Amino acid sequence: MDRRIFGKDYFLGLKTFVLIVISIALVVMDYRFGLFNRVKPYFSTFVLPFSYVANAPKKAVDSVKGYFTSRHDLEKENTKLREQELLLSMQVQQLSSQVKENAEQNTLNAAYQALEPASSNKPVIAKIIAASSDPLEKEVIIDKGKDIGAFVGQPVVTAEGLVGQVIDVGPLVSRILLINSAHSAVPVEDSRSGVRAIAVGDEISGELHLLNIPITLDVVKGDSIVTSGLGLMFPAGYNVGVVKDVQFSSASKFAVITLTPSVSLDKVRFVVLVWPKETALMAQVHKLMEKY
């Protein structure tokens, strides 16, 4: 069996060549024809037990740390939470009046009559169980998948704002593209001036940029940027980020605008999957858009 007397494998070159050819074929099949797109979600299920084992030591340390949280810390947290509750309940009061108003307007709105009832799907809380090991790939895996009816393109949010969108749905897990990925683009607007733009991620800095904003438009530092809902994928009004910096250069007609994401995307552990009403309109809108 042993062909290598002095460690020589006579077929080494041939073997390597054949394997490289097979790999190139795989790359082409995956990239060009998307042959593995149907199986890829199942791959992430396969990675799941690994990531549980990999995260076990971290979890153990965290749980021990949590056990030793001192009474003082708890009291401090308690008062802080009480303050927050007060603040939030105040805001809820404000909101509820607006909700009522909105509901009345909505009943008048004929366009929404065709929609299925919005309560068909409640938001679902999901836990982030794994992150891509490549620091530049802004993708995470959550522990909810087809089992709760997640779909590709579904918006993912937290209480602070928009997190990203679902790009792969497995049987039990799904993959989320974060908004600070270079592959992600979110239609947004300036909540102060109403200027519309596209927010694209910058994976190196982990921040976002607003694309193609002419220097004459009204966007200034400190503005909060929210989803505009114009792409129909993300519902309107979720926080995306705060303008951190606006730069003008004489070489370009466009300003370079940097946003700090509202959600600390590398720390968030729990996210919420939502079912936007707008998705139901998508087919009709696409039909209209195609005419042009």
Add this chain to the structure above:
Amino acid sequence: MLGRRALTVMLISFFIAALFSLGVVPASIHGFSIDWLVIILIYWALVAPEKVGVFFAWIIGLLLDIFQFSIIGMHAIALLLIIYLVTKFYLRIRLFNIFQQAGLVFFLLLLYHTAVFWIGSTLGVISVGIFPWKTIIASTVCWPIICYILELASRATERY
């Protein structure tokens, strides 16, 4: 030839490397992530080329593609290239001292990342402009340490 116990050490080291590359290392020092699987693969290709050859490297490469959610076959090609070089010249490389070997590992990792980078940027799945220098250097520094630990582990298991 590897004994059965050394074989166990090998499998365990691959398993641990797989766990490490899945992110036990906290995200804050993620810029310095280390190519655990690649280093372990180079080590065993040097020690036991009859067990860990190009085919083994290919399988590991496909697993890496699955782990990292990249295009299937991308890492496989890069790993094939460097493990081909290692198995072709392993007798010579074994004669190197540890620092020469570390230098070689540096160039192998450079080749590996260049290949991944090249394929990725051609397909447009990697953003152009960032080359993982930190990872390459950190991995090279780790090479002598990992060698030492694995040799110690193999010897300890052979004794009993």
